[in-house]
Every structure is written in C-alpha cells, then in structure tokens.
Amino acid sequence: MQRSIILPVATRYLMPLMLVFSIFLLLRGHNEVGGGFVGGLVAASALMLYAISTSPSALWKLLPLDPRFIAAIGLFISLFSGFIPLFYGKPFMTGMWIETPLPVLGKIGTPTLFDVGVYVLVIGVVVWILLEFAEDE
Amino acid sequence: MLFLMAIAAGVLFAVGIFMILRRSMVKVLVGILLLGYAANLLLFNAAPLMRGVPPLIDPVMGVPADYADPVPQALILTAIVISFGVTAFAVVLIRRVYAVTGTGDLDNMHCTDIPCESEEILSDLEDEIK
Amino acid sequence: MIIYPILIPLLFAIIIVFFWENQRVKRALSIISTGLLMVVNINIFLLVYREGIQVVQVGDWPAPFGISLVVDLFSAIMLLTTSIVAFLLAIYSVSGIDLARRKYGYFPLFQFLLMGVNGSLVTGDLFNLYVWFEVMLMSSFVLIALGGERTQIEGAVKYVILNLLASTLFLSAIGLTYNLAGTLNMADLALRLQAVQSSGQVTVIAVLFLVAFGIKSAIFPLFFWLPASYHTPPVTVTALFSALLTKVGMYTLIRFFTLLFPFESEYTHTIILISAGFTMLTGVLGAASQTDIRRLLSFHIISQIGYIFMGLGLFTEYAIAASIYFLVHIILAKTALFLSAGMVESIQGSFDLKKLGGLYKNRVGLSMLFLLPALSVAGLPPFSGFFAKLGLIIAGLESKQYFIIGLALVVSLMTLFSMTKVWNEAYWKPPKDPKYLDQHNQVSVWRWVPVIIIVVLSVLLGLLANPIFEVCQMAAAQLMDPTQYIRAVLGAVR
Numbered sequence: 001m002q003r004s005i006i007l008p009v010a011t012r013y014l015m016p017l018m019l020v021f022s023i024f025l026l027l028r029g030h031n032e033v034g035g036g037f038v039g040g041l042v043a044a045s046a047l048m049l050y051a052i053s054t055s056p057s058a059l060w061k062l063l064p065l066d067p068r069f070i071a072a073i074g075l076f077i078s079l080f081s082g083f084i085p086l087f088y089g090k091p092f093m094t095g096m097w098i099e100t101p102l103p104v105l106g107k108i109g110t111p112t113l114f115d116v117g118v119y120v121l122v123i124g125v126v127v128w129i130l131l132e133f134a135e136d137e
Numbered sequence: 138m139l140f141l142m143a144i145a146a147g148v149l150f151a152v153g154i155f156m157i158l159r160r161s162m163v164k165v166l167v168g169i170l171l172l173g174y175a176a177n178l179l180l181f182n183a184a185p186l187m188r189g190v191p192p193l194i195d196p197v198m199g200v201p202a203d204y205a206d207p208v209p210q211a212l213i214l215t216a217i218v219i220s221f222g223v224t225a226f227a228v229v230l231i232r233r234v235y236a237v238t239g240t241g242d243l244d245n246m247h248c249t250d251i252p253c254e255s256e257e258i259l260s261d262l263e264d265e266i267k
Numbered sequence: 268m269i270i271y272p273i274l275i276p277l278l279f280a281i282i283i284v285f286f287w288e289n290q291r292v293k294r295a296l297s298i299i300s301t302g303l304l305m306v307v308n309i310n311i312f313l314l315v316y317r318e319g320i321q322v323v324q325v326g327d328w329p330a331p332f333g334i335s336l337v338v339d340l341f342s343a344i345m346l347l348t349t350s351i352v353a354f355l356l357a358i359y360s361v362s363g364i365d366l367a368r369r370k371y372g373y374f375p376l377f378q379f380l381l382m383g384v385n386g387s388l389v390t391g392d393l394f395n396l397y398v399w400f401e402v403m404l405m406s407s408f409v410l411i412a413l414g415g416e417r418t419q420i421e422g423a424v425k426y427v428i429l430n431l432l433a434s435t436l437f438l439s440a441i442g443l444t445y446n447l448a449g450t451l452n453m454a455d456l457a458l459r460l461q462a463v464q465s466s467g468q469v470t471v472i473a474v475l476f477l478v479a480f481g482i483k484s485a486i487f488p489l490f491f492w493l494p495a496s497y498h499t500p501p502v503t504v505t506a507l508f509s510a511l512l513t514k515v516g517m518y519t520l521i522r523f524f525t526l527l528f529p530f531e532s533e534y535t536h537t538i539i540l541i542s543a544g545f546t547m548l549t550g551v552l553g554a555a556s557q558t559d560i561r562r563l564l565s566f567h568i569i570s571q572i573g574y575i576f577m578g579l580g581l582f583t584e585y586a587i588a589a590s591i592y593f594l595v596h597i598i599l600a601k602t603a604l605f606l607s608a609g610m611v612e613s614i615q616g617s618f619d620l621k622k623l624g625g626l627y628k629n630r631v632g633l634s635m636l637f638l639l640p641a642l643s644v645a646g647l648p649p650f651s652g653f654f655a656k657l658g659l660i661i662a663g664l665e666s667k668q669y670f671i672i673g674l675a676l677v678v679s680l681m682t683l684f685s686m687t688k689v690w691n692e693a694y695w696k697p698p699k700d701p702k703y704l705d706q707h708n709q710v711s712v713w714r715w716v717p718v719i720i721i722v723v724l725s726v727l728l729g730l731l732a733n734p735i736f737e738v739c740q741m742a743a744a745q746l747m748d749p750t751q752y753i754r755a756v757l758g759a760v761r
Contacts, residue, residue: 037218072284079277085327092270094327129225133232157432165428172435180442209445212394216438219401223431226408230420230427233412237420246421 011053018046026119027105027112036115040122047123048130056134059127067128074121081113142182149175162234162241166227173220177213184209268314269321269338271307272346272385275300280378293374294361300378301354304385308343308350315343316738320745320755322391330757331455337391337756340742341591345388345518348595351724352510352602353381355717356503359606362613362711363503368413376413377507380406384511388518391756393441393451396519400437400483404430407512411500422499429492433482440475447472454756457526457749466530473528473535477520484516486576487545490569494553497568498561498618502609505561509568510602514594517575521590524579525746540580544671547573547678554685558620560608560693563685564601567644570678571597574659577671581662588743589658592736596643596651599725603640606718607633610710611693620689624698633710634694636718640725641690645683651729654736 022043029035051059063070085094097109105112149171156168184206235241279300286292315321315338323336338346357377364373383403390396408430412423445451447468448459463469478489485493493513497505528535550570557563575597578590610633611626612618627634643650656679663672728735745751 066287068284068287072281075277076281079274079281091323091325091327092274093325125222129229132229157428162424169428169431169435172432173438176435176438176442179439180445183442183446206449208451209442212441212445215394215398219398222405223401223434226405227427227431230408230412230423234420234424237417243424246424248418248421 008053011049015046015050018042018049022046022119026115029115030111036118037122039115040119041126043119044123044126044130047127051130051134056131059131063127067124067131069124071121071124071128074117074119074124076117077120078114078117081110081117084110084113138186139182142178142186146175146178146182149178160243162231162243165243166224166231169227170220170224173216173223177216177220180209180213180216268307269311269323269336269389270325272304272311272350272389273382275304275307276378276382276385280375280382283375283378290366290369293369294357297357297360297374297377298354301350301357301381304381305347305350305354308346311338312343312347315340316741320752322755331450331452334395335391335452335454335756336389337454337752338389339745339752339755340738341518341521341746342388344591344595344738344742345514346385348598349381349384349388349511349514352598352721353377353507355721356507356510356602356606358717359506359609359714360503361713363606363609363714364501368501371413372409373413376406376410380410380507380511384515387515391453393444393453393456395451397434397437397441400515401434403512403515404434407508410504411496411508414500416499419499422496425492426496429482433479436475436479436482440472440479443468443472443475452756453522453526454753457753458757460527461530469528469530470534473524474538476523476528477535477538480516480520480523481542484513484520485546485569485572487542487549487573490546490550490572493569494562494565497565498559502561502605502612505565506602506605506609509565509605510598513568513572514598517572517594520576521579521587521746524582525587526749526752529747529749536580536582539576540668540671543573543576543580544674545573546570546576547674551678551681551685555681555688558692560611560618560620560623560689561605562618563620563689564604564608567682567685568601570682571601571644573678574656574675577675578659578662580671581659581666581668583662583666584740584743584747585665586659586662587746588736588740589655589662591739591742592651592658592732593655595735595739596655596725596728599721599728600640600643600652603718603721603725604637604644606714606721607636607640610636610714610718613710613714615698620692622699623693624696625694627694628697636722637694638690639722641686643725643729645686646679647683649729651725651732654729654732658736 022039024039025034025042026036026039027034029039047059047062050062065073082093085096086092088096090096093110095109095111097107101107153168153170153172153175156171157165159165159168187205190205231241234246238246240246279296283293283296286296311321320337320339322338324330325334325336328334360369360373360377380403383399383401383406386399387396387403390399408423408427411426412420441451444456447463448456450456450459460469482489482492497508500508524535524539547570550566550568550573554563554566554570557566571593575590575593578586578593608618611623614630614633615623615626617623639650643652646652646656648654656675660672660675663669663675
C-alpha cells in the first residue's frame with residue numbers, strides 16, 4: 001500500500017500544536033471549559049495521529065515508558081493529591097490552594113494536581129487500548 | 138423545550154431497545170450505546186433547562202429563582218467517561234469474539250448452554266499461538 | 268478510617284502494575300493487600316459495633332452537597348465478610364490461576380474489583396454508588412473474558428450485555444430520582460422521598476431500581492445471564508464473583524428498600540416475595556438437571572439469593588436479621604464449595620459428574636471440605652445454613668406468610684437432594700471413566716490452606732450462631748430505623 005505524503009507532513013506540524021493545546025486545556029480546566037480528561041484525550045489523539053502516520057512501533061519508541069506504567073503513574077498522582085490534605089489534618093480529598101498565583105500556571109492547588117493525574121492516566125489508558133488494537137493487525 | 142427533550146429521550150430509548158434485540162453483536166453494542174445516551178439525556182432533563190444562568194448561590198439571598206443546577210451536568214460528564222471506558226472494552230470484546238467464534242451472530246453462541254464441538258477451533262488457536 | 272477499604276486496593280493495584288513482569292512480587296502484593304484490608308475491616312467492624320454509625324464527608328463538603336461515606340453495622344458486616352473471602356481467594360489464586368491470566372493483569376483487576384465492592388458497601392451517595400458499581404463491573408468484565416476459550420468468551424458476551432443494560436436502568440433511575448427529590452445523598456433522599464406527594468412516581472423509581480439491581484443480583488425473571496456465564500471462567504474467578512458481585516447487588520437492594528423506600532411496602536414487597544419464591548424454586552430446579560459441578564453450583568447461587576430476597580420481602584426486623592445472617596453464611600459456604608470443586612478438578616481434571624468418582628476412597632479430607640459446606644447450604648443442623656433458614660422461617664411464621672415458608676422448606680429439601688447427587692456421583696461411586704482415575708496428583712498447599720480456613724469459618728458460623736445472630740439483629744434494628752442513619756449523616760434531623 002502506498003502511503004500518502006500529506007498525513008505525515010501534516011502530523012509533523014499538528015502534533016506539537018495538539019500537545020501544547022492539550023496542556024492549555026489541562027491548565028484552564030478548573031474554572032473554564034477544559035480539564036484533565038479532555039486534555040488527556042487531545043494529547044492521546046496527537047500520539048495516535050503519530051502512530052497512524054508512521055507506525056505503532058515508532059510510537060512505542062517515542063514513549064518514555066510502557067503505557068501501562070504511564071496510566072499507573074497518573075492514577076498515583078491523583079491518589080497522592082487526595083492524600084495531601086490528610087497531612088494537614090483535613091479529610092481525604094479536601095481542596096487546598098496556594099495563596100498567591102504563580103506566573104503562567106495561575107493559581108494551583110491539590111485539584112490541579114488531581115487533574116494532572118487524570119491527564120496522565122487518560123493518555124496512558126487510551127494509548128494502551130489503541131496499541132492493543134494495533135498489535136492484532 | 139423540555140417536552141422536545143423528553144420525546145428525544147423516549148425515541149432514543151425505543152431505538153436502543155430495538156437495537157439490543159437484534160441478533161448481530163455490533164448492532165447490540167450500538168443499542169447499548171444508544172440506551173446510554175438516552176439515560177444521559179434523562180439525567181440532563183432532571184434539572185430545569187436554562188440558558189445563561191450561573192450555578193451560583195448568593196450567600197445572603199439564598200437560592201435565587203433562576204439558578205442553573207450544575208449537578209446533572211457533572212453526573213453526565215462522569216457517565217460519559219464511564220461509557221467511554223465501557224465502549225472501548227466492548228469493542229475489544231467483540232473483536233475477540235469474532236476472532237474466536239468466527240461469527241457475529243448471537244444465535245450461534247450457545248456453547249455456554251449446549252456443549253459444542255470447539256475442539257477444532259481450540260486447536261486452530263493453539264496453532265496460532267505457536 | 269472508613270476510607271481505607273477503598274484506598275488500600277487502589278494503592279496496591281497501582282503498585283502491582285509497576286511490577287507487571289514479576290509474578291512472585293505481584294501475588295505477594297496481592298496477598299499483603301487483602302490481608303491489610305482484612306485487618307482494617309476488622310477494626311472498622313469493632314469501631315462500628317462499639318460506637319455506632321461512622322461517617323466521613325469526603326473533601327470536607329457538608330453532607331447533602333458532597334459525597335458522604337457511611338458505614339453502619341450492616342456495611343461493616345459485609346465489609347468484614349468480603350475481605351476475609353478476598354484474602355483467602357488471594358491465597359488460593361497462587362495456584363488456582365494459570366500463568367497466562369496472571370501475566371495478563373489478573374492481580375491488578377482483582378484489586379480494582381475489591382475497590383469497587385468496598386466502595387459500593389461504604390458509599391452513602393446514589394451516584395457514587397453507580398460509579399463504584401461501574402468500577403466493579405469493568406474489572407469483572409475483563410476478569411470473566413480473560414483467557415479466551417470459546418465458552419468463556421461467549422459467557423462474557425452474555426454477562427457484559429445484560430450488566431450494561433442493568434447499569435443503564437440504574438442511571439435512568441438516578442436521573443428520575445434527582446428530578447423528583449433534588450438530591451442524591453441517600454440520607455437526604457430518605458427524608459425527601461417521605462415528603463413527596465405523588466407516591467406513584469416513587470413506586471416507579473423503586474421498581475426501576477428493583478429491576479436494575481435484580482439483574483445484577485440474579486433474581487427471578489432476570490437471572491438468565493448467571494448460569495450462562497458463571498461457570499465459564501476458572502473456578503477462582505467464579506468463587507470471587509459469587510462471593511462478591513451478586514451479594515453486593517443484594518446488599519444494595521436491602522439498603523434501598525429499608526432506607527429509601529420503606530413506605531412502598533405493600534406494592535413492592537409483594538413483588539419481592541413472589542419473585543423470591545420463584546427465584547428459590549427455579550434455581551434449585553435448574554440445578555437438578557445439571558451434571559457439571561460448576562454449573563450446578565451456579566444454579567444454587569440463584570436459589571440461595573431467593574432466600575435472602577425472601578427476608579427482604581417479609582420486611583420485619585427479624586427477617587432482615589435472618590437475611591443478613593444468610594448473606595454471611597452463603598458467602599462463606601458457597602466460596603468453600605466452589606474452591607473445593609476447584610481442588611477436585613485439579614486432581615481428576617474434570618468438573619463433570621459423569622466422569623468423576625471415587626474421591627472419598629482415597630481422599631477423605633478433601634471430601635470433608637465439600638461435605639461440610641454442602642450440608643450447610645442444604646440447611647442441616649448444626650451448620651450455619653440451618654440457623655439462617657430457621658431465622659427466615661420464624662420470621663415468615665410471625666408475618667403469616669405460610670406459602671413462602673412451605674416453598675422455602677421444599678427448596679431446602681431439593682437442595683439437599685442436589686448436594687447428595689454430587690456427593691454420590693463424585694465421591695462415593697467408583698470413577699466411570701478410567702481416564703480420570705489418576706489419584707496421585709498432589710494438591711498445592713496454597714489451595715488446601717484457604718479452603719480449610721473457610722470451611723472452619725463456615726462451621727464456626729453455625730456453632731456460634733447465637734452471638735453472631737445477635738449482631739445481625741443489631742444491624743437489622745439499625746436498618747429498620749432509618750432515622751439513626753439519617754441523623755448520623757446529616758446531623759440533627761431538620
């Protein structure tokens with residue numbers, strides 16, 4: 001089968017854009033449209049675009065870790081964000097925020113960390129499922 | 138508007154039930170998905186439909202008269218995420234079923250009730266693994 | 268404290284994923300996790316027993332707005348029982364699950380399943396309950412499909428489709444409930460539903476929940492997925508499902524119909540009683556025609572569910588107490604039966620009664636591991652099944668439901684017949700097929716220990732019936748008086 005030239009070239013420009021956009025979605029998620037889940041989906045679709053335009057094995061090489069581990073790390077980050085309030089004697093998963101907003105990131109707190117965990121988890125799970133599909137073929 | 142939404146949910150339920158009664162596995166999956174959408178729409182209608190009203194409660198005045206209830210939308214978001222996961226699993230399962238049984242017709246899946254001659258299929262599978 | 272039953276399995280599931288390739292570490296972690304869970308749940312049980320209902324408001328949101336976690340005595344009993352069974356199953360899995368399944372995520376899924384089960388037992392929020400049910404179902408979907416023989420995968424299809432349908436109904440019922448009452452906190456709902464004028468709508472919701480959980484816990488006209496799928500995965504997984512999944516469905520039904528819909532008694536409880544009778548009868552009749560041990564036991568799951576359901580239908584404090592005792596009894600006895608059937612299979616290589624035989628001659632100990640729980644399920648004294656059924660029948664006599672009592676006694680007799688059939692064919696008669704004569708296979712010690720423990724526990728449950736039944740009565744008293752639950756969650760009743 002002859003491969004189209006359009007998709008790989010377009011992917012080269014689209015993929016970084018999508019990844020940056022996914023982080024943008026992640027960070028604005030608390031008070032506006034966006035969030036960890038959508039951000040993660042956008043990032044995962046960027047990775048899948050890469051896998052389709054080159055090959056699934058190229059995506060394997062691109063990933064720093066097995067997608068299973070990425071998913072587990074994401075889950076762990078989310079869980080950890082819930083544990084933080086326990087150190088301050090508050091119930092599990094109480095939202096805690098830092099006082100002064102940081103540059104670029106804005107105001108962050110444990111819900112932000114939770115969202116980051118979701119973001120990583122979604123990337124891991126979606127890539128895992130889709131690579132599982134690709135392996136069969 | 139609520140009336141229209143109710144009709145839409147009803148139609149989705151009807152179509153979903155029709156689809157899950159089909160014999161083809163893929164159609165059954167489509168039916169399950171439609172039923173999921175119908176349930177989501179039902180949840181959506183659980184709060185009054187309003188436009189441009191913030192979901193905020195004034196600390197002094199109490200709950201205002203026009204106040205958009207955010208709870209159903211949060212529930213639907215969760216339900217959508219769950220159905221995303223379920224769908225992904227179901228698609229993988231259907232592919233497996235087709236690979237193992239060689240059929241997508243639910244009427245041919247009676248091995249759980251009547252022991253069927255699966256020896257040859259099993260041996261084929263073993264060959265594949267080797 | 269009461270959030271740990273959810274957090275422990277989650278944390279260990281994550282750690283287990285990091286050790287994906289190392290089978291030994293994975294199973295060690297699985298045993299440690301369930302052991303830890305058991306210790307925590309014993310503590311929770313003692314805490315609830317001494318100090319009453321425990322509540323945690325997750326995220327520090329006040330009660331009707333955030334998610335509340337509530338453990339009353341009934342939840343505590345269920346948590347304790349399920350975690351004991353889970354611990355023993357984790358040990359049994361060391362030899363009861365083949366390498367391919369162990370490699371492909373059996374252990375993390377086991378933990379996720381436990382998280383879902385514990386979450387459903389602990390939560391006091393309707394939608395949160397849905398989420399936990401989905402967690403539980405997703406893990407069970409993968410567990411039942413892992414492996415991929417033809418029967419197994421066909422069983423998985425039936426299981427998955429019917430359970431997804433049940434989830435959709437559950438979600439729709441939640442939507443209608445929110446529309447009606449404007450809250451999802453179960454304690455708050457109990458108050459609001461009392462105040463709702465149109466009792467017709469409440470009945471609709473109650474029946475919708477009844478159907479949704481009826482599918483999940485396999486009651487009469489909705490059980491057909493169970494005998495089609497439960498016998499297909501390895502026997503450890505079947506034992507896990509029979510001990511946890513259907514029983515959590517039953518737990519939820521009891522919770523809903525005591526807390527949320529206690530005023531609907533005339534209409535729904537008649538349905539429940541009729542359905543309970545048919546559940547008992549069809550289950551045991553189905554079992555009578557089976558020759559595969561696993562399939563036979565699967566039908567008995569249905570029949571026993573009928574008894575628990577009967578207690579709910581009678582709806583007196585004594586009946587609910589008997590139902591709770593029955594739940595504990597059946598979780599232990601059924602798991603013991605499935606696991607000892609698994610040991611039989613590991614010796615003679617089959618579950619088919621037409622092929623098995625002669626086990627009693629050479630393996631008396633193994634035979635006892637089947638006989639004791641089998642007699643218990645059939646309801647002979649001094650085993651736990653006898654006291655459980657006695658409790659239900661006394662409750663039935665008090666509320667003058669003679670027909671269902673007669674049915675329960677007949678079904679009990681037929682259960683005894685069914686168990687005798689297995690005993691005769693597999694243990695007393697000589698083997699029919701020389702191929703399955705091999706008597707020299709050693710059974711792994713990883714299988715012996717948990718089965719012996721669970722049989723001992725099951726026998727103890729019968730011998731110590733009086734004090735345990737008193738605890739069940741305390742739990743039932745809490746259930747029948749919802750104000751205690753409501754006050755614990757919402758503070759003073761508004």
